[in-house]
Every structure is written in C-alpha cells, then in structure tokens.
Amino acid sequence: MDIQALVTAQRAYFKTGATLPLSARRGALQRLRAAMKAHETDITAALKADLNKSPAESYMCEVGLTLSELTFVERRLARWMRDRPHLTPLAQFPARSFTVSEPYGVVLIMSPWNYPFLLTMEPLIGAVAAGNCCVVKPSADSPAVSAVIRTILAECFPPELVAVVEGGRAENQALLDQRFDYIFFTGGAAVGREVMAKAAVHLTPVTLELGGKSPCIVDKTARLELAAKRLVFGKLLNCGQTCVAPDYLLIDRRVKDRFLAYVKRWITVLYGSDPLDNKGYVRMVNRKHFDRVMGLINPAQVVFGGQGDPAALAIQPTILDPVSPEDAVMQEEIFGPVLPVLTFDAVQEALDFVNARPRPLALYLFSQDREVQEQFLRRASSGGGCINDTIIHLATSRMGFGGVGDSGMGSYHGKASFDAFSHRKSIVKKSTLVDLPVRYPPYTRTKARLLRLFLR
Structure with missing residues (x-):
C-alpha cells in the first residue's frame, strides 16, 4: 500500500466537505453497527484465535462495549455538533459569542493487541x-482481529474516508x-514517546493512552472477601x-x-483448581510476552500458582509474597496474571509509596x-480509578478515560471522544449596526475611564 498516496487521497476527500453533515456522520456510524453485527461471529473467532478469549468475555469486553459506545454517540451526536453559545463581554457589545466544533x-x-477490537473501534x-x-493501524500481534477489522471497515467505508493499514514496525514508521x-495512540510508554517525537515534527496534537503500574490499596477497614473477589476479577480479566x-x-x-x-x-472459584486446564482462560498473546512475564516470577516468592505452559502460552494466576520495591517485578508494568504483594503499617505509608512513583493509569x-477515601481521592494522582472495585470506571461512555503524566495524555469515551477529535473554534459575530469608539485611538481620558469600567 502506498501510504503517502492514501493520506493524500483522504486529505482531498476531507476538503470536499463530505464528512461534515450530520447525515453523513450518522450514516457512517449506522453502517459500522450493521457490519459489526453481521461479523460478530467472525470477531469472536478472531479473538479466540489471537488470545483464546471466550465468547462471553469477547462480548462483554469488546463487542458489547463497542456497540454500547455506538449507541451512546449516535443518540447524542446532533446535540454535540451544535454551536455552543457563550456570554459576550459588555466591552464587545453588540455581538454574539459561540464555539464551533470542527474536525x-x-x-x-x-491500536494495541490486548483488546484489539474495542481499542480500535x-x-x-x-x-x-x-x-x-x-x-487505522491495528497491532501486528493480533493478526486475526486485524484481518476482521480490515474486512468490516472495507465494507463500511471507502478508503478515502476510513482505511486500514496492516503490518508491523515498518508500516508504523511509514505512517508516522x-x-x-491528529494522532491517537494506545500502547506502551516507550512507543508512545516515539509517536510523540514523530508528531512533534509536524506539530501534530496527540492522545496517548499508555499504562503503568496501577496500585490496588487495601486498608484494614475493607470488606476483605468482596475486595478479594473484585481484585481477582480485575487482575485476571484478559x-x-x-x-x-x-x-x-x-x-x-x-x-x-x-x-x-x-x-x-476466589481464583479457584472463578477459574478452577488449575486455570491452565480451563478452556476459557485467556493466554499470553505470544511467546515473547509469555517469556517476559515468566521471567518476573521469582520461585522463592511464589505463594500461589507460578507455573506456565509454553505450548499453550498460558500462565497460572500467581501471587508473590513478600515483594520489595527493588524486585524486578516492581520495575515494569507486569501485563500478566502475576500479583506482587507489598505491605504497609499506616495509610500514610501507602499514600507516600504511590506518590513516590510515576503517576499510574488507574488507582x-x-x-x-x-x-481514607478522600485522602487518596485528593492527594494521589492517577488517570482514574475506583473506590471498592476495579476496572469498571472505564466501562462507561458518560465519563472520559485517559492517563496523566507517564500514563498518558488526553481522554476519550462518549463526548470525550468527540471532543478529542474536534477543534473547538471560538467565534465572535459582531454587529455592523453599532461600532463603539472606545477601543479606537486617540485614547482620551473619557475613553480611559470607560475602559476601566468595562475591563476590571
């Protein structure tokens, strides 16, 4: 594929104004919905091939969330597209002030490989x-889903509107x-820095959805069994x-x-006595990732699990205890079913521990x-998070989701997605019937007094 020619064709198409009407945007979203439903079986099979996701988990975490987002956006799009009025300062009277959202x-x-359909769509x-x-550039590490995405988007859109570029690092570099x-990137911090550096050459704005070491803090007042159940759900999902x-x-x-x-x-209740025998247990995406996560498991610290199956690329849910901040497992985002355990004696210690490290994507x-809830809410910075649960804060179209600091910049979901891909242009439409002279030279004492009256 000639990437430069593709971008040129899209730029020419955009200049025609064909993407601007509400009818065109709604029609595009409706075609996407229809194609998704028509290919739902293919999407599920691709997620099974790439990650061994079960049909239920595939729908809950990928297809269902995408359909929910589509519904939310379709129903509100007309409202979001309207010009937004703003009060006009008295000094600019008579005039009308408003902002316009333009693409x-x-x-x-x-997009990444871990939720390859959801995080593309x-x-x-x-x-x-x-x-x-x-x-759209899907990850090369989820080739089955990438192929389905290509098929779906080719059915929905002409390439001058939406196109898919598949491939690996060479294609990534050619695109960048x-x-x-605008560039929207989801992935690791190292590649995120490369994306931002490339974007800087053209002063291109970016959204970076990265990651980091998201902490789970449990104090002595927590409802321990429910907390454990919800932690296991969040840790072992995917x-x-x-x-x-x-x-x-x-x-x-x-x-x-x-x-x-x-x-x-709860690990045993939810996944069986040995999750490696559970046919619905998600596997590592590839051997490289499998080996990296297995390398973080220190056998001397294993108090649960610890085994892996290289042939199936599956790793048991693993608990490491005790762990120190200097251990290898605490030096990078784990991105696997391994839970290091650290302790504190006072809540302030936990708060200081979190704040001494790069700001996480979630807390x-x-x-x-x-x-204690208020203390962490106000004094521990993170992209987002939950109190007394895990993960679920991102499963809504009514709040933006994104990182801060090392975990990313910008947010999306629902209205936040519309805003992320829009420039909000500020306009003052001034009347030609009246032209107040106060702003024009010469600046007399009377004008100076009026300026002080208006501008204070």
Missing part, C-alpha cells in the same frame, strides 16, 4: 462522529512519517493483559494473611473509611 481532518489511530467511533477521515492532523489491571497489591499488614486467603479462594482503593 481536525485526517487522523491516525494506532472506540476511538474510530469518536473520529468519525467528529467528521474526520481516518487511517506522514503529516496527520489474563492481566489490561492497561488498567491492578498491577500490585499494597495492603495493611494486619489483614494481609486473611485477604490473601480470600484471593486464593484502586478498598476502604470503608471515608477519610
């Missing part, structure tokens, strides 16, 4: 709703060498290959043993103490 133009979406929905043309009007998965456990020393007993119990706190 950036030609945008690039680079959700930003695409926002880009199309905002009136952009779009080049082009001038796009076998830990989730950007907002609880990366490590930070727990009050006084309740650690009781809590870990509940964690072990999870289990506590019944409202003062």
Whole structure:
C-alpha cells in the first residue's frame, strides 16, 4: 500500500466537505453497527484465535462495549455538533459569542493487541462522529482481529474516508512519517514517546493512552472477601493483559494473611483448581510476552500458582509474597496474571509509596473509611480509578478515560471522544449596526475611564 498516496487521497476527500453533515456522520456510524453485527461471529473467532478469549468475555469486553459506545454517540451526536453559545463581554457589545466544533481532518489511530477490537473501534467511533477521515493501524500481534477489522471497515467505508493499514514496525514508521492532523495512540510508554517525537515534527496534537503500574490499596477497614473477589476479577480479566489491571497489591499488614486467603479462594472459584486446564482462560498473546512475564516470577516468592505452559502460552494466576520495591517485578508494568504483594503499617505509608512513583493509569482503593477515601481521592494522582472495585470506571461512555503524566495524555469515551477529535473554534459575530469608539485611538481620558469600567 502506498501510504503517502492514501493520506493524500483522504486529505482531498476531507476538503470536499463530505464528512461534515450530520447525515453523513450518522450514516457512517449506522453502517459500522450493521457490519459489526453481521461479523460478530467472525470477531469472536478472531479473538479466540489471537488470545483464546471466550465468547462471553469477547462480548462483554469488546463487542458489547463497542456497540454500547455506538449507541451512546449516535443518540447524542446532533446535540454535540451544535454551536455552543457563550456570554459576550459588555466591552464587545453588540455581538454574539459561540464555539464551533470542527474536525481536525485526517487522523491516525494506532491500536494495541490486548483488546484489539474495542481499542480500535472506540476511538474510530469518536473520529468519525467528529467528521474526520481516518487511517487505522491495528497491532501486528493480533493478526486475526486485524484481518476482521480490515474486512468490516472495507465494507463500511471507502478508503478515502476510513482505511486500514496492516503490518508491523515498518508500516508504523511509514505512517508516522506522514503529516496527520491528529494522532491517537494506545500502547506502551516507550512507543508512545516515539509517536510523540514523530508528531512533534509536524506539530501534530496527540492522545496517548499508555499504562503503568496501577496500585490496588487495601486498608484494614475493607470488606476483605468482596475486595478479594473484585481484585481477582480485575487482575485476571484478559489474563492481566489490561492497561488498567491492578498491577500490585499494597495492603495493611494486619489483614494481609486473611485477604490473601480470600484471593486464593476466589481464583479457584472463578477459574478452577488449575486455570491452565480451563478452556476459557485467556493466554499470553505470544511467546515473547509469555517469556517476559515468566521471567518476573521469582520461585522463592511464589505463594500461589507460578507455573506456565509454553505450548499453550498460558500462565497460572500467581501471587508473590513478600515483594520489595527493588524486585524486578516492581520495575515494569507486569501485563500478566502475576500479583506482587507489598505491605504497609499506616495509610500514610501507602499514600507516600504511590506518590513516590510515576503517576499510574488507574488507582484502586478498598476502604470503608471515608477519610481514607478522600485522602487518596485528593492527594494521589492517577488517570482514574475506583473506590471498592476495579476496572469498571472505564466501562462507561458518560465519563472520559485517559492517563496523566507517564500514563498518558488526553481522554476519550462518549463526548470525550468527540471532543478529542474536534477543534473547538471560538467565534465572535459582531454587529455592523453599532461600532463603539472606545477601543479606537486617540485614547482620551473619557475613553480611559470607560475602559476601566468595562475591563476590571
């Protein structure tokens, strides 16, 4: 594929204004919905091939969430597209002030392999709703889903509106060498820095959805069994290959043993006595990732699990205890079913521990103490998170989702997606019937007094 020619064709198409009308945007979203439903079986089979996701998990975490986002955006798009009025300062009277949402133009979406369908389609929905043309680059590590995405989008859209570029690093570099009007990237921090550096050449704005070591803090007041159940759900969803998965456990020393007993119990209840025998247990995406995660498991620290099956690329849910901040497992995002355990004696220690590290994409706190909840809410920075649960804060179109600091910049979902792919243009429409002279030279004492009256 001639990538430069593709971008040029999309830019020419955008200049025709064909993407601007509400009818065009709604029609595009409706075609996408129809194609998704027609290919739902293919999507499920592709997720099974790439990650061994079960049909239920595939629908819950990928297809269903995408359809929900489509419904939310379709129903509200007309309202979002309207000009937004603003009060006009008295000094500018008579005039009308308003803001206009205009599409950036030609945008690039680079998606990851861990939720390969959801994390491609959700930003695409926002880009199309905002009136952009779009080049989509799925991950080479999820080839089956990438092929289905290519098929679906080719059925929905002409390539000058939405096109898919498949491939690996060479194609990524070729795309990033082009001038796009906006880049949306989901992936790791190292590649995110490369994307931002390439974007800087053309002063292209970016959204970076990265990751990091998202902590799960459990204090002595937490409802331990329920907290353990919800932690296991969040940690083992997609076998830990989730950007907002609880990366490590930070727990009050006084309740650690009781809590870990509940964690072990819930792993067994939800996944069986040996999850490696569970046909619906998600696997690691490839051998490289399998080996990396297995390399983080120190056998001397294993108190549960610890085994892997190289042939199936599957790793048992694993608990490591005790762990120190200097251990290898605490030096990088795990992105797998391994839970390091660290302890604290006072809540302030836990807060200081979190704040001494790069700001995570998510933070999870289990506590019944409202003062502790407020303390972490106001004093621990993160992209988002939950109190007394995990993961679910991102499963809504009514709130934006994104990172901060090392975990990313910008947000999306619902209205936030529309805004991410739109430039909000401020306009003052001034009357020609009256022209107040106060702003024009010469600046007399009377004008100076009037200026002080208006501008204070």
